Amino acid sequence: MSNKIYAFICxxxxxxxxxxxxxQVSGNPKSFSDTYLLxxxxxxxxxxxxxxxxxxxxxxxxxxxxxxxxxxPFDAVEIPMDSMYVYAGFIDAYSHTGIARPEQKDRPxxxxxxxxxxxxxxxxxxxxxxxxxxSSDKSVAEMRAAGFTLSNIVPRGFMLPGYADLxxxxxxxxxxxxxxxxxxxxxxxxxxxxxxxxxxMGVMAKFRExxxxxxxxxxxxxxxxxxxxxxxxxxxxxxxxxxxxVTSRKLRLFVRAGHTRDVYRAMKLSxxxxxxxxxxxxxQGWHYLDEIKKTNTGVILSVDLPEMExxxxxxxxSKKQSPFEIKKAESLKAYLSQAATFEKAGIPFAFSFxxxxxxxxxxxxxxxxxxxxxxxxxxxxLTTYPAQLMGVAAQxxxxxxxxxxxxxxxNKPYFDEKAAIRYVFxxxxxxxxxxxxxxxxxxxxxxxxxxxxxxxxxxxxxKVTIIFENGEYKISMYDNTRxxxxxxxxxxxxxxxxxxxxxxxxxGQPIHLNFDLTMEDKTxxxxxxxxxxxxxxxxxxxxxxxxxx
Amino acid sequence: xxxNIIFITAIFISGVVQAQxxxxxxxxxxxxxxxxxxxxxxxxxxxxxxxxGANIAVPKDTRVVDAKGLYVMPGIxxxxxxxxxxxxNEFASPVTAEVSVGDMINPFDVAIYRALAxxxxxxxxxxxxxxxxxGQCQTIKHRYGVTNPDALKMEGAPRTIKFALGENPMRVHGxxxxxxxxxxxxxxxxxxxxxxxxRLYMQRWEDFRKGITKESPEYxxxxxxxxxxxxxxxxxxxxxxxxxxxLMLMNVLKDFGVKKICFQHVNEGFKVAPxxxxxxxxxxxxxxxxxxxxxxxxxxxxxAAILTKNGVTTSINSDDPELIRHLYHExxxxxxxxxxxxxxxxxxxxxNPAKQLGIDDRxxxxxxxxDGDIVLFKHxxxxxxxxxxxxxxxxxxxxxxxxxxxxxxxxVSPTASESSYYQEMYGEEEDSCLQGFSEWLMDSxxx
Numbered sequence: 002m003s004n005k006i007y008a009f010i011c012x013x014x015x016x017x018x019x020x021x022x023x024x025q026v027s028g029n030p031k032s033f034s035d036t037y038l039l040x041x042x043x044x045x046x047x048x049x050x051x052x053x054x055x056x057x058x059x060x061x062x063x064x065x066x067x068x069x070x071x072x073x074p075f076d077a078v079e080i081p082m083d084s085m086y087v088y089a090g091f092i093d094a095y096s097h098t099g100i101a102r103p104e105q106k107d108r109p110x111x112x113x114x115x116x117x118x119x120x121x122x123x124x125x126x127x128x129x130x131x132x133x134x135x136s137s138d139k140s141v142a143e144m145r146a147a148g149f150t151l152s153n154i155v156p157r158g159f160m161l162p163g164y165a166d167l168x169x170x171x172x173x174x175x176x177x178x179x180x181x182x183x184x185x186x187x188x189x190x191x192x193x194x195x196x197x198x199x200x201x202m203g204v205m206a207k208f209r210e211x212x213x214x215x216x217x218x219x220x221x222x223x224x225x226x227x228x229x230x231x232x233x234x235x236x237x238x239x240x241x242x243x244x245x246x247v248t249s250r251k252l253r254l255f256v257r258a259g260h261t262r263d264v265y266r267a268m269k270l271s272x273x274x275x276x277x278x279x280x281x282x283x284x285q286g287w288h289y290l291d292e293i294k295k296t297n298t299g300v301i302l303s304v305d306l307p308e309m310e311x312x313x314x315x316x317x318x319s320k321k322q323s324p325f326e327i328k329k330a331e332s333l334k335a336y337l338s339q340a341a342t343f344e345k346a347g348i349p350f351a352f353s354f355x356x357x358x359x360x361x362x363x364x365x366x367x368x369x370x371x372x373x374x375x376x377x378x379x380x381x382x383l384t385t386y387p388a389q390l391m392g393v394a395a396q397x398x399x400x401x402x403x404x405x406x407x408x409x410x411x412n413k414p415y416f417d418e419k420a421a422i423r424y425v426f427x428x429x430x431x432x433x434x435x436x437x438x439x440x441x442x443x444x445x446x447x448x449x450x451x452x453x454x455x456x457x458x459x460x461x462x463x464k465v466t467i468i469f470e471n472g473e474y475k476i477s478m479y480d481n482t483r484x485x486x487x488x489x490x491x492x493x494x495x496x497x498x499x500x501x502x503x504x505x506x507x508x509g510q511p512i513h514l515n516f517d518l519t520m521e522d523k524t525x526x527x528x529x530x531x532x533x534x535x536x537x538x539x540x541x542x543x544x545x546x547x548x549x550x
Numbered sequence: 551x552x553x554n555i556i557f558i559t560a561i562f563i564s565g566v567v568q569a570q571x572x573x574x575x576x577x578x579x580x581x582x583x584x585x586x587x588x589x590x591x592x593x594x595x596x597x598x599x600x601x602x603g604a605n606i607a608v609p610k611d612t613r614v615v616d617a618k619g620l621y622v623m624p625g626i627x628x629x630x631x632x633x634x635x636x637x638x639n640e641f642a643s644p645v646t647a648e649v650s651v652g653d654m655i656n657p658f659d660v661a662i663y664r665a666l667a668x669x670x671x672x673x674x675x676x677x678x679x680x681x682x683x684x685g686q687c688q689t690i691k692h693r694y695g696v697t698n699p700d701a702l703k704m705e706g707a708p709r710t711i712k713f714a715l716g717e718n719p720m721r722v723h724g725x726x727x728x729x730x731x732x733x734x735x736x737x738x739x740x741x742x743x744x745x746x747x748x749r750l751y752m753q754r755w756e757d758f759r760k761g762i763t764k765e766s767p768e769y770x771x772x773x774x775x776x777x778x779x780x781x782x783x784x785x786x787x788x789x790x791x792x793x794x795x796x797l798m799l800m801n802v803l804k805d806f807g808v809k810k811i812c813f814q815h816v817n818e819g820f821k822v823a824p825x826x827x828x829x830x831x832x833x834x835x836x837x838x839x840x841x842x843x844x845x846x847x848x849x850x851x852x853x854a855a856i857l858t859k860n861g862v863t864t865s866i867n868s869d870d871p872e873l874i875r876h877l878y879h880e881x882x883x884x885x886x887x888x889x890x891x892x893x894x895x896x897x898x899x900x901x902n903p904a905k906q907l908g909i910d911d912r913x914x915x916x917x918x919x920x921d922g923d924i925v926l927f928k929h930x931x932x933x934x935x936x937x938x939x940x941x942x943x944x945x946x947x948x949x950x951x952x953x954x955x956x957x958x959x960x961x962v963s964p965t966a967s968e969s970s971y972y973q974e975m976y977g978e979e980e981d982s983c984l985q986g987f988s989e990w991l992m993d994s995x996x997x
Contacts, residue, residue: 114727115643198649199642202685206640206648206771213769221765233765262636262656265699269653288697307964324957325968333964 035429036060038073042082042410046400047089048380057087059406062429066402085423086414088380089400090150090407092387094301094351095255095281098152099134099141099168102513108193117196119240123159124211126186126243130154131166136178143359145170146434148383148415150407150427153184153391155255155281159191160204161211164243165255167391169407171427180405184391185279186247189257190266205266212274215244253277253299257355259284268292279390282353287339290346299390300343300350302382305357306365307336308487334372340382341373351387356505358491367416376416405429444469446500446520452478452541454529468547476502490516500525570945571595573608574924577617580931582624582893582900583915592622594922597944602918620939621930623896624916625671625923626877629834629903630787630814630867632676633661633874634702639678640685644723644731645744647711647779648771649685651677655699661871662694662702663958666949668875669925669938672704674867674907676814677712679789680722682731682740684712686775687787689907691923692941694948695960708908711779713741713788715795716845738798745806748776779808785908786811787834791845793818800829812906814867816857817849823860832863832906837880838887854898855888865903882932895932 039057044067046052056071057064073079111121119125134154135141144152150170156163167181188208190201198207221235246252254276256267264286271278279299280286286293286300293300322330335342343350357365366379388398397405406429413420425432447469454461463480476490490502498520506512516539518527526540572594579587579602591606592599608614632638636654640646655675665673671692677685689707696702715737724732731737751773757763778784786803790796790813803811812832813819817840819826819833826833835857840849850856857864866881868874881899884890890898904914913921922945929935941949 115729195642197642197646198640200637200640200649202637202649202651202653203640203642203646205653206646206650210648210769210771213771217766217769231764235765261658261697262699266653269700323968324955325962328957328959328962329964329966332961332966335961336964 034076034078035062036065036074036077037426037429037431038071038077038079039082039087039410040079042085042087044087044400045089045380047385047398049377055087057400057408059408059426059429062406064400064402064404064406067400080424082410084412086411086420087400088148088409088411088415089384089398090405090409090425090427091148091383092351092391092398093144093149093152093354094387094390095155095165095257095353096144096152096355097140097157098144098149098154098170098354099136099138100130100154100157101133101135101138103157111196114196121193122196122198122207123191123193124161124207124240125156125158125163126161127239128156128158128163129166129182130156130164131168131176131179131182133157134166134168134175136168136170136172136174140359141170142172144354145425145427145432146422147359147362148409148411148422148425150405150409150425151180151387151391151393151397153387155187159193160189160198160208161240161244162187162189164252167393169405169428171430173430180396181391181393183246183252185255186243186252187255187257187281188267190263191257201266205270208270209274211241211244212248212276215241215248218242219245219248247276248274250275250277253279255279255281255301257282258286259303261285261288264289264293268296268298271298272296282355283339283350285336285339287335287342290342290348294346294348300348301353301387301390302340302343302350303356304352304354304362304365306368307333308489337368338372338374340369340379341375344374344378349386350382351390352382363415367418370416379416444474446474446495448546449544450525450541451544452539454537454539456537464544465541466547474500476500478504488514570947571609571612572615572922572942572945572947573606573612574615574617574622574926575606577620577622577926579916580621580623580892580896581916582896583917585893590622592916592924594924594942594945597922597946599916599918599920599922602916615926615940617926619928621927621936622916623669623925623927623931624900624914624920625925625941625943626669626899627865627903627907627914628665628670628673628868628874628877628899629812629865629906630676630869631665631673631871631874632678632869633665633673633871634659634690635675638676639680641680641722644681644719644729644740645683645772646677646681646685647683647744647775649677650688651675651685652688652703655688655690655702657694657696657699657702658960660959661874662692663949664871665874666692666694666941666943667938667951667954668877669927669931669941670874670877671923671925671941671943671948672904672907672909672913673874674710674787674903676710676787679712679714679718682714682719682723682737683744683776684714686711686784689909691943692948693943693946697960704909704912706912709778709784710787710907711775711784713786713799715788715790715799716792717843718789734795734798737795738802741799741802742805744772744776745780745802745808748773748780749806752777752780780806782808782810785906787814787906788812789814791815791817792848793821796822797825800825800831804829815846815869817846817853819862820850820853820856823857823862826857827861832865832902833857834865834867834903834906836869837866837883851883851887854884855890858884858888858890858894858898863902863905864898865906866898867903878927878931878936878938879934882934885932892930892932 037059042055044052044055054069055067058066058071111117152170153165153167155165164183165185167184169178169180171178190204192199192204198204218241225232225234247254258264258267258280259282264280267280281301282303284303385398388394397407406426408426410424411420411422422434447467450465452463452465466477468475474493476493478488488504488506490504493502500518503515513532515530518525523543528536529539530536574592576589579590593601593606634656635651636656640649675690676687687710689704690702691704693702719731719737723729731740754767758766812834814834816833816835835853838851840846854864877899881895884895901914904910913923924942925938926940928937928939939951
């Protein structure tokens with residue numbers, strides 16, 4: 002192969018991966034070696050420890066050595082790490098990373114809503130998250146850029162969505178990145194509207210029935226296996242067979258339990274039926290600390306936090322707060338200090354990342370720290386505890402010789418506000434991150450704009466605030482009739498005069514909106530696609546420069 | 551002020567309020583089952599009524615409440631409410647015996663406190679009337695302040711279940727989804743099918759247990775619940791209006807050997823009062839609420855009095871988080887319409903609903919040994935001037951008009967906006983067009 006062709010291939014590859022992964026990634030050309038020597042780092046081998054002047058040798062995806070003044074093998078790529086901090090790669094204990102949001106099509110018509118098929122009722126415990134996991138999904142690169150090297154991935158779905166699988170967040174395809182299959186079974190109090198069971202109480206009743214039938218199924222299978230001539234062959238059921246992993250306590254059941262009563266209901270089902278419970282995606286779990294502790298229940302706390310309202314500080318001191326305002330402030334404080342409350346109660350926990358924008362992860366964890374969570378416990382929630390919970394503590398979660406080379410490297414201690422991630426190693430594969438490039442247009446669309454959405458038979462109006470800060474656009478929308486409700490835009494992309502972004506709103510059920518706008522000087526027009534309903538025209542005009550919030 | 555609120559919040563949120571010992575001195579005690587006792591003391595120890603009499607000595611660690619000039623009556627019991635529930639109807643099937651609103655209890659619902667302010671200490675939190683056989687209901691004690699949903703459940707109260715006759719199940723399932731029941735005869739058939747299947751299910755398990763069959767049947771929580779009704783383990787509370795349907799259901803129950811039933815609403819109960827009495831059925835009615843749909847036009851405010859005078863155990867219920875605050879006024883209407891005595895009228899909201907819920911051995915009258923559920927009234931509770939002053943549940947003061955700050959919610963959402971009473975009760979007005987739009991599309995798709 003001539004040098005020219007080789008260089009060309011390298012270039013193409015660099016361009017492809019760069020474009021594929023994330024704007025922040027400077028490009029990760031395939032390395033010529035799988036051996037790296039990280040020279041002179043601060044190492045945090047596990048929460049609460051710090052070693053200085055350490056070298057780390059990475060070989061064949063594992064940590065081959067840690068020590069001072071390690072000698073570089075001949076094939077090692079040496080990376081000077083002076084003043085950088087090396088942590089064990091973060092572990093996401095519960096998310097849909099790498100599973101694309103399904104196309105919002107009309108659900109197929111259910112012919113019998115009273116007695117639907119299992120799948121029509123959201124009962125699919127036999128499904129595996131890995132079946133729909135794509136390492137090329139942009140959420141994988143985003144999580145990796147946020148320091149995550151492993152995700153425990155839960156299938157998207159309803160009541161019983163299926164098995165969770167634990168994936169290394171590398172960029173190689175499919176099962177090569179699977180660290181452990183079937184880490185847990187999953188359950189959520191999510192009915193499908195219009196189909197039985199259609200409410201949370203229906204879901205609970207149906208779950209009890211399925212659970213008992215899974216126990217009966219296992220017993221019948223065993224009888225038949227032991228004495229096939231004596232018994233009839235029991236009717237096979239993939240669903241019940243998958244659930245026997247829970248009834249036999251081979252796997253723990255992760256129950257998505259965001260709010261107070263979900264948490265209580267999950268614990269109630271567990272104590273009634275006897276399965277091993279992990280409360281997942283907990284947002285409001287502080288009312289039942291004693292019960293959680295007593296029952297040794299596993300906990301995964303949500304990193305999604307309620308938005309803090311920006312109050313003008315001068316008015317607070319002068320105006321007396323109403324009982325309502327005091328309660329509201331207490332409530333917010335309880336949410337923000339949930340992790341601290343669990344730490345204080347001596348209940349270990351991991352973190353979940355559903356409903357949270359990747360860009361907010363660090364900000365939110367810092368908010369938890371500001372509200373009393375120790376950095377040590379925060380780091381444990383990102384590394385050691387999820388490793389234990391998933392049963393992979395012998396392989397990962399700390400920086401030790403022989404463990405997976407899953408590392409995250411920052412220029413300042415991670416919890417420092419200004420710390421930036423410079424390298425992430427996923428099973429020894431290096432991903433490098435440079436300073437974030439600034440948006441090129443200098444924020445010329447910043448301002449307050451009106452919007453009008455034309456929906457057949459009605460018109461919805463409001464304001465769009467476009468802010469340009471630190472080289473980034475931020476967009477929020479306010480409906481005129483509900484000024485208190487703010488819709489925050491995600492996935493904002495500005496290319497030329499085209500702005501696209503998406504947002505999620507909860508209207509009894511989650512609705513996904515995709516905006517695609519073409520900007521002129523003082524007007525814009527475009528469409529908003531509402532998940533499940535189609536696209537509607539949207540237009541607006543420039544009102545004013547943005548207020549300083 | 552801030553200190554005060556935090557203090558009160560702390561008491562309520564913690565929920566670990568110890569059962570108090572309370573001596574209520576010198577009140578006019580309306581015992582319900584043992585007449586009216588002037589200048590009488592009631593002593594509550596460890597959550598139970600210990601002694602009733604004059605000049606009871608104050609035991610150690612006992613709070614004394616001066617009830618001079620006040621009326622002391624047993625906590626009011628509402629045999630039909632939907633407060634403190636996160637879900638009411640499992641719409642998705644005409645028979646949903648397996649679901650239970652006991653799973654849906656919301657101890658944070660401020661409606662519980664509002665009910666306490668109306669002297670109500672117990673309510674029957676019911677499944678809705680969308681289905682011919684709805685879900686199981688839950689008798690709750692209004693222990694506002696506890697955060698554990700199960701702590702609201704009245705321990706030992708019998709299981710109850712909601713049935714529904716007439717237009718509601720027909721509209722939801724027949725009109726809505728074009729499945730049975732589309733007519734009143736379809737409603738009857740739905741009952742008969744469910745009972746027959748329940749009986750068969752019971753038989754199948756019996757055969758398996760006796761070794762007649764070798765393989766266990768599949769477990770079915772719905773039919774299991776029907777079997778429990780057939781065994782008499784669950785009391786039926788049936789949403790009903792028309793006399794012909796009431797007779798129909800009694801015939802169905804006779805055929806399947808089921809004896810325990812309370813008819814709810816039962817607006818045409820006055821037409822079949824002797825038949826209800828002969829069956830041993832009871833009735834829980836509105837004082838004067840009707841004409842909100844076609845099958846509820848033939849009604850009278852004399853219903854409760856006619857039923858009572860025909861020997862039917864009758865109660866007056868709210869079915870509503872607003873009405874629940876003045877059930878004592880509702881009861882008093884039976885004196886204007888039907889001339890019931892004070893004792894008969896008060897029984898409609900105390901001992902009679904207790905009988906209908908199977909808890910009359912525990913509550914419903916001021917009797918030694920019963921639960922310390924008491925409400926103190928300024929003016930006689932059947933007077934239009936009556937105002938509840940203090941409501942006690944299991945010996946714990948849960949409402950005191952002297953300590954009743956503005957906002958008694960246990961917690962609010964950190965993103966909540968200040969809402970009016972109206973919004974709290976009936977939900978916000980639908981002023982977001984997308985919201986209505988999506989709901990409508992969703993619904994049209996399921997039809």
